[in-house]
Amino acid sequence: MRIGELARRTGATERALRYYEEQGLLTPARLPSGYRDYAPSDVETVGHVRSLLAAGLPSHLIADLLPCMVDTGDGLMPGCRSMLPPLEAERDRITAAIDALDTARTLLTELIDRTPEDDSEYEAWVARHAASVPA
Amino acid sequence: MRIGELARRTGATERALRYYEEQGLLTPARLPSGYRDYAPSDVETVGHVRSLLAAGLPSHLIADLLPCMVDTGDGLMPGCRSMLPPLEAERDRITAAIDALDTARTLLTELIDRTPEDDSEYEAWVARHAASVPA
DNA sequence: CTTGACCTTCACGCCGACGTGAAGCTTTAG
DNA sequence: CTAAAGCTTCACGTCGGCGTGAAGGTCAAG
The missing domain is CATH 1.20.5 (Single alpha-helices involved in coiled-coils or other helix-helix interfaces)
Structure with missing residues:
Protein backbone atom coordinates (compact mmCIF):
# COMPACT_ATOMS: atom_id res chain seq x y z
CA MET A 1 0.00 0.00 0.00
CA ARG A 2 1.09 3.58 -0.43
CA ILE A 3 1.76 6.12 2.26
CA GLY A 4 -1.66 7.71 2.34
CA GLU A 5 -3.43 4.48 3.05
CA LEU A 6 -0.95 3.49 5.73
CA ALA A 7 -1.41 6.88 7.33
CA ARG A 8 -5.16 6.43 7.37
CA ARG A 9 -4.92 2.94 8.76
CA THR A 10 -2.44 3.77 11.51
CA GLY A 11 -3.38 7.27 12.51
CA ALA A 12 0.15 8.45 11.88
CA THR A 13 0.66 11.43 9.62
CA GLU A 14 2.34 10.88 6.29
CA ARG A 15 5.06 13.16 7.51
CA ALA A 16 5.67 10.97 10.52
CA LEU A 17 5.82 7.85 8.37
CA ARG A 18 8.50 9.43 6.22
CA TYR A 19 10.28 10.44 9.38
CA TYR A 20 10.15 6.86 10.66
CA GLU A 21 11.80 5.73 7.47
CA GLU A 22 14.45 8.40 7.92
CA GLN A 23 15.15 7.00 11.38
CA GLY A 24 15.39 3.47 10.05
CA LEU A 25 12.15 2.35 11.66
CA LEU A 26 10.44 1.44 8.39
CA THR A 27 12.03 0.49 5.10
CA PRO A 28 9.21 0.26 2.58
CA ALA A 29 9.85 -1.02 -0.89
CA ARG A 30 9.59 1.44 -3.75
CA LEU A 31 7.32 1.34 -6.75
CA PRO A 32 8.85 2.17 -10.12
CA SER A 33 7.47 5.65 -9.68
CA GLY A 34 9.43 6.13 -6.49
CA TYR A 35 6.31 5.90 -4.36
CA ARG A 36 6.75 4.02 -1.09
CA ASP A 37 5.13 0.59 -1.13
CA TYR A 38 4.34 -0.62 2.36
CA ALA A 39 3.66 -4.24 3.29
CA PRO A 40 0.37 -5.05 5.01
CA SER A 41 2.33 -6.05 8.12
CA ASP A 42 3.62 -2.49 8.36
CA VAL A 43 0.28 -1.50 9.84
CA GLU A 44 1.09 -3.59 12.87
CA THR A 45 4.71 -2.52 12.81
CA VAL A 46 3.73 1.13 13.01
CA GLY A 47 1.56 0.29 16.00
CA HIS A 48 4.51 -1.30 17.73
CA VAL A 49 6.78 1.58 16.85
CA ARG A 50 4.41 4.15 18.22
CA SER A 51 3.78 2.20 21.36
CA LEU A 52 7.47 1.76 22.05
CA LEU A 53 8.24 5.39 21.23
CA ALA A 54 5.46 6.49 23.54
CA ALA A 55 6.98 4.32 26.24
CA GLY A 56 10.25 6.19 25.87
CA LEU A 57 12.37 3.72 23.94
CA PRO A 58 14.90 5.57 21.82
CA SER A 59 14.26 5.20 18.13
CA HIS A 60 17.64 3.65 17.44
CA LEU A 61 16.86 0.81 19.82
CA ILE A 62 13.53 0.25 18.12
CA ALA A 63 15.31 0.32 14.77
CA ASP A 64 17.60 -2.44 15.99
CA LEU A 65 14.71 -4.38 17.39
CA LEU A 66 12.32 -4.42 14.46
CA PRO A 67 14.35 -6.64 12.12
CA CYS A 68 14.55 -9.13 14.97
CA MET A 69 10.79 -9.50 15.14
CA VAL A 70 9.06 -12.00 12.93
CA ASP A 71 5.51 -11.34 11.98
CA THR A 72 4.27 -14.07 14.24
CA GLY A 73 5.24 -11.74 17.06
CA ASP A 74 6.80 -14.74 18.69
CA GLY A 75 10.31 -14.32 19.98
CA LEU A 76 13.38 -12.75 18.45
CA MET A 77 15.03 -13.75 15.26
CA PRO A 78 18.24 -15.74 15.45
CA GLY A 79 21.27 -13.66 16.20
CA CYS A 80 19.31 -11.11 18.19
CA ARG A 81 19.75 -12.48 21.64
CA SER A 82 22.32 -9.80 22.31
CA MET B 1 12.62 20.87 61.66
CA ARG B 2 14.79 23.06 59.49
CA ILE B 3 15.34 22.78 55.79
CA GLY B 4 18.48 20.69 55.89
CA GLU B 5 16.88 17.92 57.89
CA LEU B 6 13.79 17.89 55.69
CA ALA B 7 16.01 17.67 52.64
CA ARG B 8 17.84 14.72 54.11
CA ARG B 9 14.64 12.98 55.10
CA THR B 10 12.87 13.49 51.79
CA GLY B 11 15.70 13.29 49.29
CA ALA B 12 14.70 16.68 47.89
CA THR B 13 17.39 19.31 47.61
CA GLU B 14 17.13 22.36 49.83
CA ARG B 15 16.83 24.37 46.67
CA ALA B 16 13.83 22.37 45.58
CA LEU B 17 12.17 22.75 48.96
CA ARG B 18 12.51 26.52 48.72
CA TYR B 19 11.12 26.31 45.23
CA TYR B 20 8.14 24.34 46.45
CA GLU B 21 7.44 27.10 48.94
CA GLU B 22 7.72 29.64 46.14
CA GLN B 23 5.09 27.68 44.23
CA GLY B 24 2.78 27.53 47.21
CA LEU B 25 3.28 23.82 47.76
CA LEU B 26 4.74 24.17 51.24
CA THR B 27 4.26 27.00 53.72
CA PRO B 28 6.57 26.29 56.62
CA ALA B 29 6.45 28.42 59.75
CA ARG B 30 9.37 30.67 60.44
CA LEU B 31 11.65 30.74 63.45
CA PRO B 32 12.53 34.15 64.92
CA SER B 33 15.76 33.94 62.97
CA GLY B 34 13.88 33.67 59.71
CA TYR B 35 14.78 30.01 59.29
CA ARG B 36 12.03 27.82 57.88
CA ASP B 37 10.46 25.56 60.48
CA TYR B 38 8.83 22.53 58.91
CA ALA B 39 6.23 20.34 60.60
CA PRO B 40 6.96 16.63 60.90
CA SER B 41 4.03 15.94 58.58
CA ASP B 42 5.83 17.87 55.86
CA VAL B 43 7.99 14.84 55.27
CA GLU B 44 4.92 13.00 54.06
CA THR B 45 3.64 16.08 52.26
CA VAL B 46 6.83 16.37 50.26
CA GLY B 47 6.44 12.75 49.29
CA HIS B 48 2.95 13.42 48.02
CA VAL B 49 4.05 16.53 46.19
CA ARG B 50 6.87 14.77 44.43
CA SER B 51 4.72 11.82 43.52
CA LEU B 52 2.00 14.01 42.07
CA LEU B 53 4.49 16.20 40.22
CA ALA B 54 6.15 13.11 38.79
CA ALA B 55 2.74 11.95 37.64
CA GLY B 56 2.30 15.17 35.71
CA LEU B 57 -0.08 17.12 37.90
CA PRO B 58 0.51 20.83 37.49
CA SER B 59 1.91 22.44 40.59
CA HIS B 60 -0.98 24.86 40.91
CA LEU B 61 -3.42 21.98 41.18
CA ILE B 62 -1.30 20.35 43.84
CA ALA B 63 -1.14 23.67 45.64
CA ASP B 64 -4.92 23.81 45.64
CA LEU B 65 -5.15 20.22 46.75
CA LEU B 66 -2.77 20.16 49.70
CA PRO B 67 -4.80 22.37 52.05
CA CYS B 68 -7.73 20.07 51.41
CA MET B 69 -5.89 17.06 52.77
CA VAL B 70 -5.99 16.31 56.45
CA ASP B 71 -3.09 14.47 57.96
CA THR B 72 -5.16 11.35 58.31
CA GLY B 73 -4.93 11.14 54.54
CA ASP B 74 -8.61 10.36 54.62
CA GLY B 75 -10.81 12.33 52.27
CA LEU B 76 -10.90 15.98 51.42
CA MET B 77 -11.51 18.81 53.81
CA PRO B 78 -14.91 20.47 53.81
CA GLY B 79 -15.37 22.90 51.00
CA CYS B 80 -13.05 21.04 48.69
CA ARG B 81 -15.51 18.87 46.86
CA SER B 82 -15.27 21.22 43.92
C1' DC C 1 -5.26 19.80 -18.48
C1' DT C 2 -6.14 19.32 -13.95
C1' DT C 3 -6.27 17.53 -9.57
C1' DG C 4 -4.66 14.93 -5.97
C1' DA C 5 -1.26 12.00 -4.15
C1' DC C 6 3.52 11.58 -3.55
C1' DC C 7 8.43 12.90 -3.82
C1' DT C 8 12.81 15.38 -1.58
C1' DT C 9 15.27 18.82 1.04
C1' DC C 10 16.16 22.53 4.22
C1' DA C 11 15.10 24.30 8.30
C1' DC C 12 12.67 25.03 12.28
C1' DG C 13 9.72 24.28 16.51
C1' DC C 14 9.01 22.42 20.82
C1' DC C 15 8.90 24.59 25.45
C1' DG C 16 7.44 25.92 29.68
C1' DA C 17 7.19 23.65 34.09
C1' DC C 18 10.55 22.20 36.88
C1' DG C 19 14.59 22.99 38.84
C1' DT C 20 19.48 24.92 39.36
C1' DG C 21 23.65 28.24 40.16
C1' DA C 22 25.93 31.76 42.21
C1' DA C 23 26.60 35.78 44.91
C1' DG C 24 26.30 38.07 49.10
C1' DC C 25 24.55 38.30 53.65
C1' DT C 26 22.73 36.54 58.49
C1' DT C 27 22.28 33.06 62.09
C1' DT C 28 23.56 29.14 64.87
C1' DA C 29 26.51 25.96 67.23
C1' DG C 30 30.76 24.86 69.34
C1' DC D 1 36.08 33.27 66.20
C1' DT D 2 34.75 30.24 62.70
C1' DA D 3 32.46 27.08 60.00
C1' DA D 4 28.35 25.18 58.75
C1' DA D 5 23.75 26.08 57.84
C1' DG D 6 20.23 29.22 56.26
C1' DC D 7 18.44 33.46 54.04
C1' DT D 8 17.07 36.20 49.56
C1' DT D 9 17.35 37.56 44.80
C1' DC D 10 18.50 37.52 39.95
C1' DA D 11 19.12 34.88 36.30
C1' DC D 12 19.70 30.85 33.78
C1' DG D 13 19.20 25.98 31.99
C1' DT D 14 16.84 22.39 30.09
C1' DC D 15 17.21 20.22 25.43
C1' DG D 16 17.31 16.80 22.24
C1' DG D 17 14.45 13.38 20.37
C1' DC D 18 10.26 13.70 18.03
C1' DG D 19 7.97 15.71 14.81
C1' DT D 20 6.42 19.57 11.64
C1' DG D 21 6.19 23.36 7.81
C1' DA D 22 6.93 25.04 3.50
C1' DA D 23 8.64 25.10 -0.99
C1' DG D 24 9.11 23.18 -5.34
C1' DG D 25 8.78 19.37 -8.22
C1' DT D 26 7.14 14.40 -10.16
C1' DC D 27 3.59 10.91 -11.05
C1' DA D 28 -0.96 8.92 -12.00
C1' DA D 29 -5.78 8.94 -13.16
C1' DG D 30 -9.89 10.92 -15.34
Whole structure:
Protein backbone atom coordinates (compact mmCIF):
# COMPACT_ATOMS: atom_id res chain seq x y z
CA MET A 1 0.00 0.00 0.00
CA ARG A 2 1.09 3.58 -0.43
CA ILE A 3 1.76 6.12 2.26
CA GLY A 4 -1.66 7.71 2.34
CA GLU A 5 -3.43 4.48 3.05
CA LEU A 6 -0.95 3.49 5.73
CA ALA A 7 -1.41 6.88 7.33
CA ARG A 8 -5.16 6.43 7.37
CA ARG A 9 -4.92 2.94 8.76
CA THR A 10 -2.44 3.77 11.51
CA GLY A 11 -3.38 7.27 12.51
CA ALA A 12 0.15 8.45 11.88
CA THR A 13 0.66 11.43 9.62
CA GLU A 14 2.34 10.88 6.29
CA ARG A 15 5.06 13.16 7.51
CA ALA A 16 5.67 10.97 10.52
CA LEU A 17 5.82 7.85 8.37
CA ARG A 18 8.50 9.43 6.22
CA TYR A 19 10.28 10.44 9.38
CA TYR A 20 10.15 6.86 10.66
CA GLU A 21 11.80 5.73 7.47
CA GLU A 22 14.45 8.40 7.92
CA GLN A 23 15.15 7.00 11.38
CA GLY A 24 15.39 3.47 10.05
CA LEU A 25 12.15 2.35 11.66
CA LEU A 26 10.44 1.44 8.39
CA THR A 27 12.03 0.49 5.10
CA PRO A 28 9.21 0.26 2.58
CA ALA A 29 9.85 -1.02 -0.89
CA ARG A 30 9.59 1.44 -3.75
CA LEU A 31 7.32 1.34 -6.75
CA PRO A 32 8.85 2.17 -10.12
CA SER A 33 7.47 5.65 -9.68
CA GLY A 34 9.43 6.13 -6.49
CA TYR A 35 6.31 5.90 -4.36
CA ARG A 36 6.75 4.02 -1.09
CA ASP A 37 5.13 0.59 -1.13
CA TYR A 38 4.34 -0.62 2.36
CA ALA A 39 3.66 -4.24 3.29
CA PRO A 40 0.37 -5.05 5.01
CA SER A 41 2.33 -6.05 8.12
CA ASP A 42 3.62 -2.49 8.36
CA VAL A 43 0.28 -1.50 9.84
CA GLU A 44 1.09 -3.59 12.87
CA THR A 45 4.71 -2.52 12.81
CA VAL A 46 3.73 1.13 13.01
CA GLY A 47 1.56 0.29 16.00
CA HIS A 48 4.51 -1.30 17.73
CA VAL A 49 6.78 1.58 16.85
CA ARG A 50 4.41 4.15 18.22
CA SER A 51 3.78 2.20 21.36
CA LEU A 52 7.47 1.76 22.05
CA LEU A 53 8.24 5.39 21.23
CA ALA A 54 5.46 6.49 23.54
CA ALA A 55 6.98 4.32 26.24
CA GLY A 56 10.25 6.19 25.87
CA LEU A 57 12.37 3.72 23.94
CA PRO A 58 14.90 5.57 21.82
CA SER A 59 14.26 5.20 18.13
CA HIS A 60 17.64 3.65 17.44
CA LEU A 61 16.86 0.81 19.82
CA ILE A 62 13.53 0.25 18.12
CA ALA A 63 15.31 0.32 14.77
CA ASP A 64 17.60 -2.44 15.99
CA LEU A 65 14.71 -4.38 17.39
CA LEU A 66 12.32 -4.42 14.46
CA PRO A 67 14.35 -6.64 12.12
CA CYS A 68 14.55 -9.13 14.97
CA MET A 69 10.79 -9.50 15.14
CA VAL A 70 9.06 -12.00 12.93
CA ASP A 71 5.51 -11.34 11.98
CA THR A 72 4.27 -14.07 14.24
CA GLY A 73 5.24 -11.74 17.06
CA ASP A 74 6.80 -14.74 18.69
CA GLY A 75 10.31 -14.32 19.98
CA LEU A 76 13.38 -12.75 18.45
CA MET A 77 15.03 -13.75 15.26
CA PRO A 78 18.24 -15.74 15.45
CA GLY A 79 21.27 -13.66 16.20
CA CYS A 80 19.31 -11.11 18.19
CA ARG A 81 19.75 -12.48 21.64
CA SER A 82 22.32 -9.80 22.31
CA MET A 83 19.46 -7.35 22.40
CA LEU A 84 17.91 -8.97 25.43
CA PRO A 85 19.85 -6.97 28.05
CA PRO A 86 18.84 -3.54 26.71
CA LEU A 87 15.28 -4.76 26.21
CA GLU A 88 15.15 -5.99 29.77
CA ALA A 89 16.51 -2.66 30.93
CA GLU A 90 13.77 -0.84 29.06
CA ARG A 91 11.15 -3.17 30.42
CA ASP A 92 12.36 -2.52 33.95
CA ARG A 93 12.42 1.22 33.35
CA ILE A 94 8.85 1.07 32.13
CA THR A 95 7.86 -0.94 35.17
CA ALA A 96 9.39 1.68 37.42
CA ALA A 97 7.51 4.41 35.56
CA ILE A 98 4.26 2.51 35.94
CA ASP A 99 4.89 2.05 39.64
CA ALA A 100 5.47 5.77 40.09
CA LEU A 101 2.26 6.61 38.26
CA ASP A 102 0.37 4.01 40.22
CA THR A 103 1.54 5.49 43.50
CA ALA A 104 0.14 8.86 42.51
CA ARG A 105 -3.05 7.33 41.19
CA THR A 106 -3.60 5.43 44.39
CA LEU A 107 -3.23 8.64 46.36
CA LEU A 108 -5.76 10.41 44.16
CA THR A 109 -8.15 7.48 44.14
CA GLU A 110 -8.18 7.19 47.91
CA LEU A 111 -8.84 10.89 48.26
CA ILE A 112 -11.65 10.79 45.74
CA ASP A 113 -13.28 7.67 47.09
CA ARG A 114 -13.16 8.84 50.68
CA THR A 115 -14.61 12.26 50.08
CA PRO A 116 -18.28 12.56 50.93
CA GLU A 117 -20.53 13.10 47.96
CA ASP A 118 -23.41 14.72 49.75
CA ASP A 119 -24.11 16.67 52.88
CA SER A 120 -25.31 13.78 55.01
CA GLU A 121 -22.16 11.78 54.44
CA TYR A 122 -20.28 14.95 54.92
CA GLU A 123 -21.66 15.44 58.42
CA ALA A 124 -20.54 11.96 59.34
CA TRP A 125 -17.15 12.74 57.91
CA VAL A 126 -16.88 15.84 60.06
CA ALA A 127 -17.84 13.89 63.17
CA ARG A 128 -15.19 11.30 62.37
CA HIS A 129 -12.55 14.00 62.13
CA ALA A 130 -13.69 16.23 64.93
CA ALA A 131 -10.21 16.24 66.41
CA SER A 132 -8.36 17.43 63.34
CA VAL A 133 -10.88 19.67 61.62
CA PRO A 134 -11.14 23.12 63.11
CA ALA A 135 -14.57 24.48 63.79
CA MET B 1 12.62 20.87 61.66
CA ARG B 2 14.79 23.06 59.49
CA ILE B 3 15.34 22.78 55.79
CA GLY B 4 18.48 20.69 55.89
CA GLU B 5 16.88 17.92 57.89
CA LEU B 6 13.79 17.89 55.69
CA ALA B 7 16.01 17.67 52.64
CA ARG B 8 17.84 14.72 54.11
CA ARG B 9 14.64 12.98 55.10
CA THR B 10 12.87 13.49 51.79
CA GLY B 11 15.70 13.29 49.29
CA ALA B 12 14.70 16.68 47.89
CA THR B 13 17.39 19.31 47.61
CA GLU B 14 17.13 22.36 49.83
CA ARG B 15 16.83 24.37 46.67
CA ALA B 16 13.83 22.37 45.58
CA LEU B 17 12.17 22.75 48.96
CA ARG B 18 12.51 26.52 48.72
CA TYR B 19 11.12 26.31 45.23
CA TYR B 20 8.14 24.34 46.45
CA GLU B 21 7.44 27.10 48.94
CA GLU B 22 7.72 29.64 46.14
CA GLN B 23 5.09 27.68 44.23
CA GLY B 24 2.78 27.53 47.21
CA LEU B 25 3.28 23.82 47.76
CA LEU B 26 4.74 24.17 51.24
CA THR B 27 4.26 27.00 53.72
CA PRO B 28 6.57 26.29 56.62
CA ALA B 29 6.45 28.42 59.75
CA ARG B 30 9.37 30.67 60.44
CA LEU B 31 11.65 30.74 63.45
CA PRO B 32 12.53 34.15 64.92
CA SER B 33 15.76 33.94 62.97
CA GLY B 34 13.88 33.67 59.71
CA TYR B 35 14.78 30.01 59.29
CA ARG B 36 12.03 27.82 57.88
CA ASP B 37 10.46 25.56 60.48
CA TYR B 38 8.83 22.53 58.91
CA ALA B 39 6.23 20.34 60.60
CA PRO B 40 6.96 16.63 60.90
CA SER B 41 4.03 15.94 58.58
CA ASP B 42 5.83 17.87 55.86
CA VAL B 43 7.99 14.84 55.27
CA GLU B 44 4.92 13.00 54.06
CA THR B 45 3.64 16.08 52.26
CA VAL B 46 6.83 16.37 50.26
CA GLY B 47 6.44 12.75 49.29
CA HIS B 48 2.95 13.42 48.02
CA VAL B 49 4.05 16.53 46.19
CA ARG B 50 6.87 14.77 44.43
CA SER B 51 4.72 11.82 43.52
CA LEU B 52 2.00 14.01 42.07
CA LEU B 53 4.49 16.20 40.22
CA ALA B 54 6.15 13.11 38.79
CA ALA B 55 2.74 11.95 37.64
CA GLY B 56 2.30 15.17 35.71
CA LEU B 57 -0.08 17.12 37.90
CA PRO B 58 0.51 20.83 37.49
CA SER B 59 1.91 22.44 40.59
CA HIS B 60 -0.98 24.86 40.91
CA LEU B 61 -3.42 21.98 41.18
CA ILE B 62 -1.30 20.35 43.84
CA ALA B 63 -1.14 23.67 45.64
CA ASP B 64 -4.92 23.81 45.64
CA LEU B 65 -5.15 20.22 46.75
CA LEU B 66 -2.77 20.16 49.70
CA PRO B 67 -4.80 22.37 52.05
CA CYS B 68 -7.73 20.07 51.41
CA MET B 69 -5.89 17.06 52.77
CA VAL B 70 -5.99 16.31 56.45
CA ASP B 71 -3.09 14.47 57.96
CA THR B 72 -5.16 11.35 58.31
CA GLY B 73 -4.93 11.14 54.54
CA ASP B 74 -8.61 10.36 54.62
CA GLY B 75 -10.81 12.33 52.27
CA LEU B 76 -10.90 15.98 51.42
CA MET B 77 -11.51 18.81 53.81
CA PRO B 78 -14.91 20.47 53.81
CA GLY B 79 -15.37 22.90 51.00
CA CYS B 80 -13.05 21.04 48.69
CA ARG B 81 -15.51 18.87 46.86
CA SER B 82 -15.27 21.22 43.92
CA MET B 83 -11.83 19.79 43.33
CA LEU B 84 -13.15 16.34 42.61
CA PRO B 85 -13.70 16.83 38.87
CA PRO B 86 -10.15 17.94 38.12
CA LEU B 87 -8.79 15.25 40.38
CA GLU B 88 -10.83 12.64 38.59
CA ALA B 89 -9.58 13.98 35.28
CA GLU B 90 -6.00 13.64 36.45
CA ARG B 91 -6.64 10.17 37.74
CA ASP B 92 -8.06 9.15 34.38
CA ARG B 93 -5.16 10.71 32.54
CA ILE B 94 -2.75 8.76 34.72
CA THR B 95 -4.69 5.59 34.05
CA ALA B 96 -4.41 6.17 30.33
CA ALA B 97 -0.67 6.75 30.68
CA ILE B 98 -0.30 3.53 32.64
CA ASP B 99 -2.25 1.63 30.01
CA ALA B 100 0.00 2.94 27.25
CA LEU B 101 3.11 1.95 29.15
CA ASP B 102 1.65 -1.44 29.93
CA THR B 103 0.97 -2.08 26.26
CA ALA B 104 4.62 -1.47 25.44
CA ARG B 105 5.79 -3.50 28.40
CA THR B 106 3.63 -6.44 27.39
CA LEU B 107 5.14 -6.33 23.92
CA LEU B 108 8.66 -6.32 25.32
CA THR B 109 7.91 -8.97 27.89
CA GLU B 110 6.46 -11.35 25.34
CA LEU B 111 9.47 -10.88 23.10
CA ILE B 112 11.86 -11.47 25.95
CA ASP B 113 10.07 -14.46 27.38
CA ARG B 114 9.69 -16.17 24.04
CA THR B 115 13.26 -15.79 22.94
CA PRO B 116 15.34 -18.95 23.39
CA GLU B 117 18.03 -18.67 26.02
CA ASP B 118 20.34 -21.34 24.72
CA ASP B 119 21.14 -23.11 21.49
CA SER B 120 19.02 -26.19 22.08
CA GLU B 121 15.88 -24.16 22.61
CA TYR B 122 16.95 -22.06 19.73
CA GLU B 123 16.95 -25.03 17.37
CA ALA B 124 13.43 -25.87 18.43
CA TRP B 125 12.50 -22.26 17.83
CA VAL B 126 13.90 -22.40 14.31
CA ALA B 127 12.01 -25.60 13.57
CA ARG B 128 8.81 -24.01 14.80
CA HIS B 129 9.30 -21.07 12.43
CA ALA B 130 10.67 -22.92 9.47
CA ALA B 131 8.15 -21.24 7.22
CA SER B 132 8.96 -17.65 8.11
CA VAL B 133 12.67 -17.77 8.86
CA PRO B 134 14.86 -17.81 5.79
CA ALA B 135 17.61 -20.36 5.64
C1' DC C 1 -5.26 19.80 -18.48
C1' DT C 2 -6.14 19.32 -13.95
C1' DT C 3 -6.27 17.53 -9.57
C1' DG C 4 -4.66 14.93 -5.97
C1' DA C 5 -1.26 12.00 -4.15
C1' DC C 6 3.52 11.58 -3.55
C1' DC C 7 8.43 12.90 -3.82
C1' DT C 8 12.81 15.38 -1.58
C1' DT C 9 15.27 18.82 1.04
C1' DC C 10 16.16 22.53 4.22
C1' DA C 11 15.10 24.30 8.30
C1' DC C 12 12.67 25.03 12.28
C1' DG C 13 9.72 24.28 16.51
C1' DC C 14 9.01 22.42 20.82
C1' DC C 15 8.90 24.59 25.45
C1' DG C 16 7.44 25.92 29.68
C1' DA C 17 7.19 23.65 34.09
C1' DC C 18 10.55 22.20 36.88
C1' DG C 19 14.59 22.99 38.84
C1' DT C 20 19.48 24.92 39.36
C1' DG C 21 23.65 28.24 40.16
C1' DA C 22 25.93 31.76 42.21
C1' DA C 23 26.60 35.78 44.91
C1' DG C 24 26.30 38.07 49.10
C1' DC C 25 24.55 38.30 53.65
C1' DT C 26 22.73 36.54 58.49
C1' DT C 27 22.28 33.06 62.09
C1' DT C 28 23.56 29.14 64.87
C1' DA C 29 26.51 25.96 67.23
C1' DG C 30 30.76 24.86 69.34
C1' DC D 1 36.08 33.27 66.20
C1' DT D 2 34.75 30.24 62.70
C1' DA D 3 32.46 27.08 60.00
C1' DA D 4 28.35 25.18 58.75
C1' DA D 5 23.75 26.08 57.84
C1' DG D 6 20.23 29.22 56.26
C1' DC D 7 18.44 33.46 54.04
C1' DT D 8 17.07 36.20 49.56
C1' DT D 9 17.35 37.56 44.80
C1' DC D 10 18.50 37.52 39.95
C1' DA D 11 19.12 34.88 36.30
C1' DC D 12 19.70 30.85 33.78
C1' DG D 13 19.20 25.98 31.99
C1' DT D 14 16.84 22.39 30.09
C1' DC D 15 17.21 20.22 25.43
C1' DG D 16 17.31 16.80 22.24
C1' DG D 17 14.45 13.38 20.37
C1' DC D 18 10.26 13.70 18.03
C1' DG D 19 7.97 15.71 14.81
C1' DT D 20 6.42 19.57 11.64
C1' DG D 21 6.19 23.36 7.81
C1' DA D 22 6.93 25.04 3.50
C1' DA D 23 8.64 25.10 -0.99
C1' DG D 24 9.11 23.18 -5.34
C1' DG D 25 8.78 19.37 -8.22
C1' DT D 26 7.14 14.40 -10.16
C1' DC D 27 3.59 10.91 -11.05
C1' DA D 28 -0.96 8.92 -12.00
C1' DA D 29 -5.78 8.94 -13.16
C1' DG D 30 -9.89 10.92 -15.34
